[in-house]
Amino acid sequence: xxxxxxxxxxxxxxxxxxxxxxxxxxxxxxxxxxxxxxxxxxxxxxxxxxxxxxxxxxxxxxxxxxxxxxxxxxxxxxxxxxxxxxxxxxxxxxxxxxxxxxxxxxxxxxxxxxxxxxxxxxxxxxxxxxxxxxxxxxxxxxxxxxxxxxxxxxxxxxxxxxxxxxxxxxxxxxxxxxxxxxxxxxxxxxxxxxxxxxxxxxxxxxxxxxxxxxxxxxxxxxxxxxxxxxxxxxxxxxxxxxxxxxxxxxxxxxxxxxxxxxxxxxxxxxxxxxxxxxxxx
Amino acid sequence: xxxxxxxxxxxxxxxxxxxxxxxxxxxxxxxxxxxxxxxxxxxxxxxxxxxxxxxxxxxxxxxxxxxxxxxxxxxxxxxxxxxxxxxxxxxxxxxxxxxxxxxxxxxxxxxxxxxxxxxxxxxxxxxxxxxxxxxxxxxxxxxxxxxxxxxxxxxxxxxxxxxxxxxxxxxxxxxxxxxxxxxxxxxxxxxxxxxxxxxxxxxxxxxxxxxxxxxxxxxxxxxxxxxxxxxxxxxxxxxxxxxxxxxxxxxxxxxxxxxxxxxxxxxxxxxxxxxxxxxxx
Numbered sequence: 169x170x171x172x173x174x175x176x177x178x179x180x181x182x183x184x185x186x187x188x189x190x191x192x193x194x195x196x197x198x199x200x201x202x203x204x205x206x207x208x209x210x211x212x213x214x215x216x217x218x219x220x221x222x223x224x225x226x227x228x229x230x231x232x233x234x235x236x237x238x239x240x241x242x243x244x245x246x247x248x249x250x251x252x253x254x255x256x257x258x259x260x261x262x263x264x265x266x267x268x269x270x271x272x273x274x275x276x277x278x279x280x281x282x283x284x285x286x287x288x289x290x291x292x293x294x295x296x297x298x299x300x301x302x303x304x305x306x307x308x309x310x311x312x313x314x315x316x317x318x319x320x321x322x323x324x325x326x327x328x329x330x331x332x333x334x335x336x337x338x339x340x341x342x343x344x345x346x347x348x349x350x351x352x353x354x355x356x357x358x359x360x361x362x363x364x365x366x367x368x369x370x371x372x373x374x375x376x377x378x379x380x381x382x383x384x385x386x387x388x389x390x391x392x393x394x395x396x397x398x399x400x401x402x403x404x405x406x407x408x409x410x411x412x413x414x415x416x417x418x419x420x421x422x423x424x425x426x427x428x429x430x431x432x433x434x435x436x437x438x439x440x441x442x443x444x445x446x447x448x449x
Numbered sequence: 450x451x452x453x454x455x456x457x458x459x460x461x462x463x464x465x466x467x468x469x470x471x472x473x474x475x476x477x478x479x480x481x482x483x484x485x486x487x488x489x490x491x492x493x494x495x496x497x498x499x500x501x502x503x504x505x506x507x508x509x510x511x512x513x514x515x516x517x518x519x520x521x522x523x524x525x526x527x528x529x530x531x532x533x534x535x536x537x538x539x540x541x542x543x544x545x546x547x548x549x550x551x552x553x554x555x556x557x558x559x560x561x562x563x564x565x566x567x568x569x570x571x572x573x574x575x576x577x578x579x580x581x582x583x584x585x586x587x588x589x590x591x592x593x594x595x596x597x598x599x600x601x602x603x604x605x606x607x608x609x610x611x612x613x614x615x616x617x618x619x620x621x622x623x624x625x626x627x628x629x630x631x632x633x634x635x636x637x638x639x640x641x642x643x644x645x646x647x648x649x650x651x652x653x654x655x656x657x658x659x660x661x662x663x664x665x666x667x668x669x670x671x672x673x674x675x676x677x678x679x680x681x682x683x684x685x686x687x688x689x690x691x692x693x694x695x696x697x698x699x700x701x702x703x704x705x706x707x708x709x710x711x712x713x714x715x716x717x718x719x720x721x722x723x724x725x726x727x728x729x730x
Binding site for chain 1 (some may be wrong): 450451452453454455457463464471472475476486487488489490491492493495496499500502504506507508509723
């Protein structure tokens with residue numbers, strides 16, 4: 169129940185209609201008696217710096233969740249960035265410190281990695297391929313790089329940011345083999361779709377699934393539906409899969425700690441989440 | 450349940466801890482299946498113009514409720530003002546029109562007047578005294594002036610804004626006798642406390658209650674408690690009283706129509722309001 173003492177977490181992006189976090193955080197806050205609320209705020213790129221500046225002065229703001237299309241541009245607006253955010257080259261959470269400074273961090277990759285590790289993926293010596301080196305793909309790369317993988321391969325049609333990500337990975341993880349190349353999944357132990365492919369009907373699959381070996385791990389960032397066409401094809405090939413929403417539920421405990429609201433298990437969060445609300449008008 | 454399609458009504462003021470509107474609107478929206486939420490936003494005067502500018506670009510904003518200390522300064526920030534807001538010299542609600550223009554209106558006075566009329570006050574030929582000519586006092590004066598009163602007397606230690614209000618009242622209501630003078634309640638049919646006196650323990654009463662005749666109507670704007678010391682003294686004198694919250698519940702149907710969310714009766718709103726939430730941390 170929102171009242172005059174409620175703390176706000178601004179959830180900023182555009183469009184807002186695909187936002188899921190309010191339906192996870194808010195029921196959890198309610199269940200725990202925490203007087204805070206995640207509030208969707210639709211903001212387009214030309215407006216975002218103005219909004220961000222305005223949030224600095226809100227007296228009841230705890231922080232912000234930053235999503236597309238602002239995860240990169242917000243880096244220039246915060247006062248401080250964590251190393252994870254620097255390597256990822258993107259920021260998806262902002263905390264207002266007691267002194268008023270805004271700290272930017274990055275949890276997209278942490279959620280993905282926590283999820284596959286809990287499912288039993290053993291990264292040591294393995295080879296991973298990520299297609300899509302935008303905000304979320306870069307974040308997953310940054311977090312995967314710290315797990316002990318042998319090789320991390322990147323694929324994206326945009327060569328410049330992909331090479332830049334590879335350079336940041338090599339700088340911070342000298343023992344990791346970082347390659348930039350095709351999206352051919354043959355020979356990889358983990359393949360990750362970090363592109364939007366799968367959000368729209370008729371999208372091509374992100375990989376040539378005929379070249380995926382059984383036993384490969386397949387991770388998805390699209391959370392438009394639980395089993396995307398990519399994950400369906402991966403399951404048909406005998407892969408172990410991680411859904412987009414798994415990543416979401418895994419990352420939220422890390423966010424909650426970041427914001428100072430304690431923690432929760434993914435199971436606790438799933439038990440109270442209210443995704444059916446997304447179909448409301 | 451807030452989701453990515455939820456429309457926002459920003460409730461802006463400082464401090465926020467005394468805000469009541471979220472606990473009235475939000476349960477009503479929930480009861481009616483309206484996907485909208487009133488969100489408290491704490492903003493101090495030097496920050497308010499920045500926040501207001503930022504709200505213009507929010508893609509999911511329906512409008513704003515404006516409270517202290519911004520009800521006057523917001524008049525310079527909107528694109529258009531209703532006549533009620535112009536006479537009151539204050540604005541407490543802003544609607545974003547489909548073309549993006551921000552329209553400012555004023556409902557504090559409407560709520561007060563609707564309340565006493567429903568309780569049976571007959572304004573024709575009567576004399577009313579208002580102490581406090583800040584935002585809410587001016588709004589009540591603006592609305593009372595349109596009811597057919599014979600005289601409206603204003604009292605406030607701040608002479609300049611009080612004379613300015615009197616001038617606006619005389620300009621728009623030439624048949625009304627408008628006076629500026631003391632807070633002596635003797636001889637008035639309706640006395641209104643529109644000062645903050647009563648919000649803090651030990652505040653003096655707004656009027657010399659020994660000079661209030663039985664049968665006088667006494668209206669209060671302080672909603673810190675149902676029966677303020679002023680109302681208690683008025684009841685002891687045999688007055689008919691209107692509580693601060695009555696004004697609040699009476700004005701909300703007018704707000705709902707303004708925002709395009711249909712309407713409600715004060716009784717419907719009271720039935721769902723959740724004031725007990727105000728004691729939460």
